[in-house]
Amino acid sequence: MLFARPDTLTQAIALRAQGCRVLAGGTDLYPGAGDQLSGDVLDLTAIPALRGITQGADGLRIGACTTWSDLAEATLPPALIALQQAAQQVGGRQVQNAGTLGGNLCNASPAADGVPPLLALDAVVELTGSNGARSLPLAAFITGPRRTALAQGEILTAITLPQSALTGRSAFVKLGARAHLVISIAMVAARVSLEQGRISHCALAVGSCGPVACRLPRLEAVILGLTPSQALEQITPAALDALSPIDDIRATAAYRREAAAELLRRAVLEAA
Template sequence: MPSYYRPATLTDALGVLAETGAVIAAGCTDLFPSTDRQELAGPVLDITAITGLRGVSRTDAGWRIGATTTWSDLLAAELPPAFTMLKESAAEVGSVQIQNAGTVAGNLCNASPAADGVPPLLALDAEVELTGANGARRLPLARFLTGVRQTQRRTDELLTAVLVPEAATRGSSRFLKLGARKYLVISIAMVAVRQHVVDGAIEDIALAVGSCSAVAVRLRDLERRLIGCPVDGLSDLVTDAEAASCLSPISDIRADGPYRAGAASELLRRALDDLGDRP
């Protein structure tokens, strides 16, 4: 039996997956570093040749980001200002070489608490499309991610696309990240903010924080409180205590929990200030 498969169709890929339970490979920027040997163990299913899985497209319901879309693809795509935070996070995913190879679906399926793409996609109300032999299903990204390196993907499914609804593409956005150095860093805390302003007041807002919990989270209570508030001085309404109450900050070699919570609050305030300064 072959140990490496690179089918050209989704049907063939799902057949291989059902028959072999193969390891799914795309950019391999997470897969290879997590492998403690010179080669991947067991059958490997390379999904990069599957027609239709790569690229960003507009749909009647919003936007579709194919599973094998790379971070460089996202940076080059023409997208509304609400996606600026996703592009800013794409520019923070490792080096340019990593951005050229790493894929959106791989970033989500790896399910690292520090995955740069997750907070912006949460703030865009993204859903994932999971496809198996019995058809496709959709899950909100917040439900898809269940823990550190844990997702709701079944062993016979592929994550085939990320879907962003039209209603979440209003307004402008900002992504900020704190690490121990400026470049090529795993974050201590990161935030994604999207806001839609009408007549000087917040009509819609999304606040997401990553690297501060087992999975990135939306700050729903704080969002509700900010609806209707004047955009001027909005950052003053974000307190350390309220932001921390929405998080379960983790402690590791990079930072302890209290430091992470305080950093996340400050990043939220800076992101809101940055958006307030934009025309």
């Protein structure tokens, strides 16, 4: 077994091309590995280029190995409050110190806390391999439960947020069987901009209510131009036809739909 911890992206890409298994924070990988990790392992945590948050002319760039604690403690625009709230609710402090945003996306759990806030920010993922880098909207990157559009030999290197999505204020609300250290029954993110007391832009996203988290463009269009209080009246379970919740050990599909509507109302009110 090879355990490699390179300090440059070039080295990491070469090792990834050889079929090494990627390790970042390990908070998803280790619990599912049993007694030991199998196969060759590529640890990305020593590569400075993969960690940190930088502002450019086109928006924000978040390195894939940026931890939840990094995100929670950073000084960021109000549009990213939802992402920071999610960061503060992922596991306990130990998980937040080790777990990474990129790992959360690549694990592709339907209940991944990072996904709804990033969808509400029109996030784009940067994928890098031996043939160079390519960009893909986050909505197209996660293709199903535990499935992504990562090609063989690629590494998720960054998440970028366009400047146009850094406006307004956002909020993240999740529901679980208890307040902390829990897999979500439903979770939502809302980003809202107001002009003269009316919603001039909004982005709504829901997770844990289908195979993948998703935006709600039809509902967004319905509440555009309304006051926040008027918008709350439009956010009903019937308006969430884009969701496809299931019955499982945590909740029924009907309960999830009702919960998602209530959480969205709370998130919109908080973001406004």
